[in-house]
Amino acid sequence: xxxxxxxxxxxxxxxxxxxxxxxxxxxxxxxxxxxxxxxxxxxxxxxxxxxxxxxxxxxxxxxxxxxxxxxxxxxxxxxxxxxxxxxxxxxxxxxxxxxxxxxxxxxxxxxxxxxxxxxxxxxxxxxxxxxxxxxxxxxxxxxxxxxxxxxxxxxxxxxxxxxxxxxxxxxxxxxxxxxxxxxxxxxxxxxxxxxxxxxxxxxxxxxxxxxxxxxxxxxxxxxxxxxxxxxxxxxxxxxxxxxxxxxxxxxxxxxxxxxxxxxxxxxxxxxxxxxxxxxxxxxxxxxxxxxxxxxxxxxxxxxxxxxxxxxxxxxxxxxxxxxxxxxxxxxxxxxxxxxxxxxxxxxxxxxxxxxxxxxxxxxxxxxxxxxxxxxxxxxxxxxxxxxxxxxxxxxxxxxxxxxxxxxxxxxxxxxxxxxxxxxxxxxxxxxxxxxxxxxxxxxxxxxxxxx
Amino acid sequence: xxxxxxxxxxxxxxxxxxxxxxxxxxxxxxxxxxxxxxxxxxxxxxxxxxxxxxxxxxxxxxxxxxxxxxxxxxxxxxxxxxxxxxxxxxxxxxxxxxxxxxxxxxxxxxxxxxxxxxxxxxxxxxxxxxxxxxxxxxxxxxxxxxxxxxxxxxxxxxxxxxxxxxxxxxxxxxxxxxxxxxxxxxxxxxxxxxxxxxxxxxxxxxxxxxxxxxxxxxxxxxxxxxxxxxxxxxxxxxxxxxxxxxxxxxxxxxxxxxxxxxxxxxxxxxxx
Numbered sequence: 001x002x003x004x005x006x007x008x009x010x011x012x013x014x015x016x017x018x019x020x021x022x023x024x025x026x027x028x029x030x031x032x033x034x035x036x037x038x039x040x041x042x043x044x045x046x047x048x049x050x051x052x053x054x055x056x057x058x059x060x061x062x063x064x065x066x067x068x069x070x071x072x073x074x075x076x077x078x079x080x081x082x083x084x085x086x087x088x089x090x091x092x093x094x095x096x097x098x099x100x101x102x103x104x105x106x107x108x109x110x111x112x113x114x115x116x117x118x119x120x121x122x123x124x125x126x127x128x129x130x131x132x133x134x135x136x137x138x139x140x141x142x143x144x145x146x147x148x149x150x151x152x153x154x155x156x157x158x159x160x161x162x163x164x165x166x167x168x169x170x171x172x173x174x175x176x177x178x179x180x181x182x183x184x185x186x187x188x189x190x191x192x193x194x195x196x197x198x199x200x201x202x203x204x205x206x207x208x209x210x211x212x213x214x215x216x217x218x219x220x221x222x223x224x225x226x227x228x229x230x231x232x233x234x235x236x237x238x239x240x241x242x243x244x245x246x247x248x249x250x251x252x253x254x255x256x257x258x259x260x261x262x263x264x265x266x267x268x269x270x271x272x273x274x275x276x277x278x279x280x281x282x283x284x285x286x287x288x289x290x291x292x293x294x295x296x297x298x299x300x301x302x303x304x305x306x307x308x309x310x311x312x313x314x315x316x317x318x319x320x321x322x323x324x325x326x327x328x329x330x331x332x333x334x335x336x337x338x339x340x341x342x343x344x345x346x347x348x349x350x351x352x353x354x355x356x357x358x359x360x361x362x363x364x365x366x367x368x369x370x371x372x373x374x375x376x377x378x379x380x381x382x383x384x385x386x387x388x389x390x391x392x393x394x395x396x397x398x399x400x401x402x403x404x405x406x407x408x409x410x411x412x413x414x415x416x417x418x419x420x421x422x423x424x425x426x427x428x429x430x431x432x433x434x435x436x437x438x439x440x441x442x443x444x445x446x447x448x449x450x451x
Numbered sequence: 452x453x454x455x456x457x458x459x460x461x462x463x464x465x466x467x468x469x470x471x472x473x474x475x476x477x478x479x480x481x482x483x484x485x486x487x488x489x490x491x492x493x494x495x496x497x498x499x500x501x502x503x504x505x506x507x508x509x510x511x512x513x514x515x516x517x518x519x520x521x522x523x524x525x526x527x528x529x530x531x532x533x534x535x536x537x538x539x540x541x542x543x544x545x546x547x548x549x550x551x552x553x554x555x556x557x558x559x560x561x562x563x564x565x566x567x568x569x570x571x572x573x574x575x576x577x578x579x580x581x582x583x584x585x586x587x588x589x590x591x592x593x594x595x596x597x598x599x600x601x602x603x604x605x606x607x608x609x610x611x612x613x614x615x616x617x618x619x620x621x622x623x624x625x626x627x628x629x630x631x632x633x634x635x636x637x638x639x640x641x642x643x644x645x646x647x648x649x650x651x652x653x654x655x656x657x658x659x660x661x662x663x664x665x666x667x668x669x670x671x672x673x674x675x676x677x678x679x680x681x682x683x684x685x686x687x688x689x690x691x692x693x694x695x696x697x698x699x700x701x702x703x704x705x706x707x708x709x710x711x712x713x714x715x716x717x718x719x720x721x722x723x
Contacts, residue, residue, distance in 0.1 A: 179610065181543070181623030273688030275625050296691045298610055308615050 002099040002144060003064055005071040005091060006046070006053025009113045012090035019079040020052040020087075024126070030078060031134035039063065039070040042141035044131040046106075048123045050113050052078075055103060057141045064095055100144060100338075101331045107148035108155040109162075110323055116161035116316045121152045140341070144334065151330045158326065159319040163312075169203040171308045172279045175300055176204060176247050179277050183207040189214060189245035191238070191258065193224050197251030197281055202228065204247060212245065214238055216252070242267035242276070249279045250286035258286040264297055281305065336405035343404045346414040347397050349423045354393055358385045457511050460504035461563060467497040468532075468556040475549035479620060491545045494552055495536045501529040501559070520712040521562045523587050528558030530591030535598070538630055544622045550598035561713070578648045586645035590705050592638030593677070597702035599631035600695035607692060628691055631698055632684065639677055642705075646674050666711045673704035 007017065022030050027045060034043040034054065041057035054075065058067040072087065081087055094102040105111045109120045128145045131137035137145070156162055180186055183204070190201040190213045205211040211230035214237070215221035221232040233241055242248070242263060252258055259278065268276065278299040280287040285301055292299040362385050366378060373381070400417065404410035417423065471493035478487035505525055514522065535551040538544055606621040621627070649670065680697035683689035689697070 175615075177623065178615075179624055181626040269688065271688070273684075273690040275628075275691070292611065295693065300613070304613055304615070311615075 001058050001061060001064065001096050002103070002141060003056050003058050003067050003071070004053055004094040004099045004102050005056075005068055005075070006051060007087070007090040007092065008051035008053070008111065010111075011092055016079070016087075016090050017050070017052060019081075020047070020075060021049070022047045022052075022078060024130070027127075027130045028134055030074075031131055031136045033074055033077070034071075035134065035136045037067075037070040037074065039066040042131075042139060043136045044127055044141065044145065046124060046127040048120065051106070051111075053106075055099070055141065055145075057139070061095065068093055097331065097335050100334055101327065103144060104148050104151045104327045104331055104334075105324075107145075107152040108323060108327055109152070110155070110320065110327065114167065115313065115320070116163075118156070118162055121149065121156075124152075125149065140338065147330065147334050151327055154330070155323045155326050159322045161316050161319045161323050163315060167309060168281060168302070168305050169200045171305045171312075172200040172249065172281075173203045173207070174308075175279065175298075175305075176277055179275060179298060180246065183209075183247075185209050186246040187212065187244055189241050189248045190224075190230070191215075191248055191250040191286065192252030192254075192282065193217075193220050197249045198224065198228075200249050200279060200281065204249065205230070208247070212241060214241055239263055239267065243270040246275065247277045247279065248287075249281070251280075251282045252286050254282070254286060255284055257288040259291065260288045261290045261294065264288075264291045264294055268294060268297060279305070339404040339410055340401050343400050343410050343414045346417050346423065347400060350417055350421050351389070351393055351397070353421055353423060354389045355386070358389055453507060454511050457504060457507040460500055460507055461559075464497055464500040464504050465556060465559055467493050467500060468552050468559060471497065471548060471552040472556055475546065475552050478546055479549040481620065487545075490552070491536075491539055491548055494532050494548055494555075497555070498529060498532050498536060501525070501532065501555075505529065520709065520715075523562075523583060523590075524558045524709065524713070525562035526587045527591045527594060528555040528562070530588060531555055531558075531594040531598070534592060534595035534634065538595070542622065542626050542630060544599070544602075544626065544630065546621055547598055547602045547627070550601050551595065554594060554598065578652045582645055582648035582652055585641045585648065589638045589641030589645055590702075590709065592634045592641065593698070593702045593705055596631045596634035596638065596698050599627050599634065600698040600702075603627035603631060603695045604692065604699075607695075624691070628694065631695060632681075632690075635677060635681060635698055635701075639681060642674055642677065646670055662711065662715065666708055669704050669708045669711070673701050673708065676704060677701040 007020070009017070022045060027047070030045050031043065034040060034045065034056070037043075039058070041059065043054060043056040046053045046055065052075070054071045056067060056071060058064050072085075072091065075081075075091070076087055079087065102111070107121055107124045109116050109118070112120050124145070128137065128142075128149075132142065176183055176186070184207060186208050187210045188201055188204045188208045190197055190211065193213065193215045201211060201213075205228065211225075211228055212233050213221045213225045213228070213230050214233045214235060215224070216235050218232060218234055224230070225232040238258070242259070248259070250258065264276065268274075273296050275296045276298070278287045278291065278297070280299060280301045283302060287299050287301075289299060289301075291297050359382070362381060366373065366381070370381075396417065400410065400413055403413055471490045474487050474490035474493070478490065505522065508525075509522065531551055532555045535544075535548060538547075602621055603624060606624050606627060609615075609621070610624060649667070676697060680689065680694055680701065683697075684694050
């Protein structure tokens, strides 16, 4: 049975989340601690800026409480809390089918702060790889995670949940791309050193040739330039910079226009009409709005960008139902497969016992009254017994599998079969063993689950 | 058999261009869905079909493809599509096909149904192949430049009016402007050769009538206009909208010249 205990942007503020976060370096140690807990079978630790979760496999619902307690303790230790109870108000817990659904939704970015963002799948894959490397993921849970990756891929390819820009930074990059196409030979000028402009500039500069930072305080510009591998330019050189830059991200605290129509007209003459984009995210605005009327100059202010963000989010929310339907379908498929697996030891034991009993009786007869039979007749009799066992047990086998897949009273039926056939020594369903699946599937594997 | 093949190739090429046009325009208006991705491939398929049609049709009529206005129209439309296919290899300009495919279809149909090839002058002059080939290639490149100019104006209008939803459907304005300029630069020397050879050839064969003078005048005007667009871009930064309007106007003038040749052919005037 799968258990998820954790906290996310929905349940805990960043001050709490950041205490529990574990970077790639710390992950092996965290996983080693989880592996040392006997209450847990397999385990995976997922740590992103918006969520910290332990996904674990527990033997049964009766042992889930102990597993919950163990995970809380480990999370408390990770966050430097005195006890698991201290974190209790921020934690959520999902068990069984709910846990599988949660894992699939997280991987498909349906539980992300920014719906449909693509980074989460990579982060889940990293957590999966770390757990595989640490040996804490090998059976049922590994298969569940592998299935989650396939679900995420399906959601991304079959719905438009990931389309549209949903942050000021991504809209700024999108706009620049719509105007310039390739940014690799473009220069970005950061005007002012506000946080939002810095974020937008960081996104833009990933694909741009150069970043230049112009601020009233040259020291601040130089400091930021050092951090961002950019060039600092003096405030007095702003007019000349407009002749060089292709994208200007403005966010100064000035209460008057920093970039005027006249300045841009002059700059456009110097730059021989080359296109110039202003992303003005300052309030009050830094760039005179009439600049947008100059040929080959474009100005987009914070309202324009926020409208675009809202449109992107709205578009994504329009695809949630389709994505949830895919998740639901895949959860049902996985649960059916998992439940079928739960009755498997009973079925194997039942068939083995029937076969052993029948072959034993046949052996007795062949040594007694039927000892005159030749080898071909003995083989035919053995074949007949084999067929008889198969036909006799076909119906109970199939029905038990169906009931298990449908989530009906499979456990009770399996117990009844074990009682009626006197299979008390048969191995019970073992969650933590997970050995029937063999090796853990690879992260990108999209294997078919048997129903 | 050859005639049937020529007709079949014509029909298939026209059908391919038509299908591409419908998908492209649908995509531009936001109605084509996933089918739009087939439109550029249809144009790419149309080019060799079109080339085969020109070859077979010229064999049927025993006319060299560089002779006469009808073949010129057909060859122009094929080269416009070829220019688009080549540009698409490097730039994400798929949707510009919305301006290329209909143009190619119109030229192809005009080459077949407007007038008859027999009505054109059969001149034997050493300069004729240079004159026709350079003009045909030049006009094809201007047609491609015009398609990019129209796409540029549409995209620029959307950006200026901040219709960002629709902006996504067209390529980046700078890429459109650059390609328009490159096609113009490539076409201008060819047009220059066409003008020079035409000037010399015209002295020998043209009658000097009003129509011939008008054709020559319009050709010079187109050449001057396009040359001015190129010079102003380099010297005074006339990019973007101004260059796009200049390109469209220049191409319009070359089309007028072609239309006058076509009208002469339709009227069966011979060469006047």
